[in-house]
Amino acid sequence: MRLNELRLSPDERTALRAVEPARVAAVTQEALDREDTSRLTPLARLRDAGRYVAGRLANLEDHLRKATTGRTGSLRDRAREEALSARQELLQAVERTRERADEEEREEQIFRVEQSPGMQEPDFPVRVRLSFMWKDSASSAWRSGRIAYIYSPSHAPAAGGRRGAGGLTRRGVEAAKAERFVTLSAIRSVEDYLREKGTGEGIPEQVRIRDETLDNFSTALLPRRGTRQVEEE
Structure with missing residues (x-):
């Protein structure tokens, strides 16, 4: 494992900033209105913006595709609701990840x-x-x-x-x-x-x-404090 598994790489930050949040919002809304996954093409750079953002984009594409190919009206309606939720998750992911990128760059100066x-x-x-x-x-x-x-x-x-x-x-x-x-x-x-x-x-x-079983306190350097949560894949 390398540090770039914890922090965004320079290439991921560049990809993230290649598409402004307002553009993400507009493109995803148009894709939903037209129920057309091809309308998401302008967001292709986000596939290289880290696993979090890329995953949310793929999730939106999946639900939007189901909304257009569902065999019954009820299935399509449910898929569209899920696509609306997936769109919001993508917008939040972009916003949070841009904030994270800014914070990481400030920290790397010190x-x-x-x-x-x-x-x-x-x-x-x-x-x-x-x-x-x-x-x-x-x-x-x-x-x-x-x-x-x-x-x-x-x-x-x-x-x-x-x-x-x-x-x-x-x-x-x-x-x-x-x-x-x-x-x-x-x-x-x-x-x-x-x-x-x-x-x-x-x-x-x-x-x-000294711990036999590793947890988030095992490596802590600050007293009575664990590290930020470690997530295993």
Whole structure:
């Protein structure tokens, strides 16, 4: 996992801003009025604007298509109502994601967090290394630091065994899941610290996760606080 799974990439931000919200509203309304998915073509750039926006656009297309191909009037009416709801979800997604993009760009002017290369094959103990940079003020020079998270649960599967379709043993699969969770949670934890403290001086060089079961408090650097919710796919 890389940081671009947590933040919009520059290309995604560019795609998002290629279509103004007013244009999105007008195009989607016309598509609904004419019950024609081809009318959504001007919004094609939004397919590259991140999974959230792209997913809402695909959802609208799906419901609009059902509204035009339903076998009965009741099915078409229900699909049209769902398409109206899907349109509103798309408009909200565009608005929220544009706000997110603006916030991320402001934050990147004062702090940044990056993941260092991990192990070639996942294994326990899981080791997640991050590097980070921050500025004490907008005009000051960048300062930097590093932190390593180590997670070694006692219940980890034994080494060896048959490799599955993905080329990993059961231990490797579990380690990969844990590494993904720790990475995502750790990046957010460091970001939360830099966001609140405005400095990385208090971030330790190493954190050993004592929890047997990972949760959103496992990587927290701020006292009595978890990271923003980690969502697994």
